[in-house]
Amino acid sequence: MSSAPTLDLICPGLLGPIPTLPPPFPKTPTLDRLLSRADKRAVLLTDPPAVLLAEFGVFDEPDRDFPTAPLCLLGEDPDADLDAWWMHADPVHLRADRDRLLLFAGAEIVPDRAEADALTALFNDHFGGDGLRLLAPTPGRWYLRADRRLDLRTQPLHRMLGGAIGDDLPGGLDANRWNGLLNEAQMLFFDSAVNRDRERRRRPVISGLWIWGGGRLPTLSGERPDLIVGDHPLTLGLARHASLRHLTLEQWREGATASTGRVLVYWDSLWTALQARDLPAWSRSLTDLEGRLAVTANQLREGGLARLVIDPCQGSRFQISRGQLRRFWRRQGLRAWLNVTSGQVNPDF
Template structure:
């Protein structure tokens, strides 16, 4: 047996999913492997109860006084932009507005190339210059503002708001009015920008706003216990590289991971999140079933074969579920159906 402990961070695995109890057993797949694991695990309280904040908590990073986590400062450091002082993300987005809501779409839908991004940044900077601000492009979809001091606002993280109505998540705080005004001015500038006119003519989404979020000062690089991280998430990858932890895309199979498994290994799977945000219970059920088939069942089989020491499940529900070969043998623990484990969010 290798000296390996695998932590699977799977936000959304246990909801909240308010309508799950309304589905009949016939509408639910066989979740016996997941139900068995949860029922036989050692369960304890865990501070992680949010998918976004949990990424920082995995590295012991605390929010600032406004409640924001320093995503901008960490990402610009990894991209070697050498920005100093307070750093704020100001990312290009598309807001799809109607009479009552404005739904945000990010880089996954925009597909900005470097030339387009650079032209948009240059135009916005001509306007920002009068306020003593400068927009810096790290990547086509990663834009930054470096500020001499904290801006006096609380923001909401872009990753948590994709395909969501943003009206209740605009900047808040003592200087919120000034920053909302600036965002409105940028929206007006972008409205008839040549790049957007071309994109619209080609049937592509326009870049019609900036989203301010992730502000803070660069934290200290503390020692962390992770030896290896597997993730397809760009922010977790940036956090790993900031702390000098090897990071790779998710492996093709658990077998690939186990071939070189040692120390504390973090496996990040976020497929359950978007169905929850879209309030699609059937897509969420399919994502949980996929997690069980592709990841959990092979992990449990390898644990039973003594190929690693311990599996910890972190579903970002405020608890952790720890399993070993010995806990898996707790046959006397009655298996509870998944509906009994899933939070209804109420």
């Protein structure tokens, strides 16, 4: 007789940080019950992609980036030259603020398909002789192929959003060349027909590229999940690289799962909403997650699920089994764990 499956849920942004409680706060009785009755254990990793990659035996190395770019590209375009060295090269908007240069990305910045095609073609025509090729499988996520391994240490785009670039430009032995190239790309895009048109329409211009997460497809190790669920291209890339079954979040919401083994779910819409400073979207995602976890809690109660682990990517994991559901005296729910930043409301949120 096969044993019941287990479920590991990686859900960054579940516990914030948020600037204020949304009015009204979503009702989360299932999450309250699960979090309050679970065992809480400290963990080291808090960066969401790092937490996900660690499930496949890929860990941080001091002298190189996490190779998220080739894995995401595998998820978005499996026909690309995946033996090459790839970097994320996402389109960004740079804005001067006194003596600082602020970086922005996201829905307000993302080009449409025609704009992405025009800018990548412009880049490739200009830099093709340098062994570089820019690829945009989706308008908002671009990838840059280099003709050799590069010695660069970069900052992920999600750590830069809305902040000053400062000392966060690429470092490493190849940094001078690449920082010069990024400046050249900024000048190339500045005078493009795409940006002139965006200025006429009062849209933020595409000021340049932010490169990060470079490398080749990594070697995977350790005990892998039997099923991976998620909408982020990193989840599909990992599934393809490890020859695993993959489901979208919508398929998982509809009840599709595994009858045995370990299921790994990457629920990143809460985190995405916080990055976009969209508190209503965070509330909607929380309500959506609450609905799906009501099904999960029933599976746990009835023995159809052996164990649930919830990792909010804030230094702790919550683990709960069927027997722990009976801890009726524990009533500390989601709002008790939620990180509300000093009661201060961010005016940009």
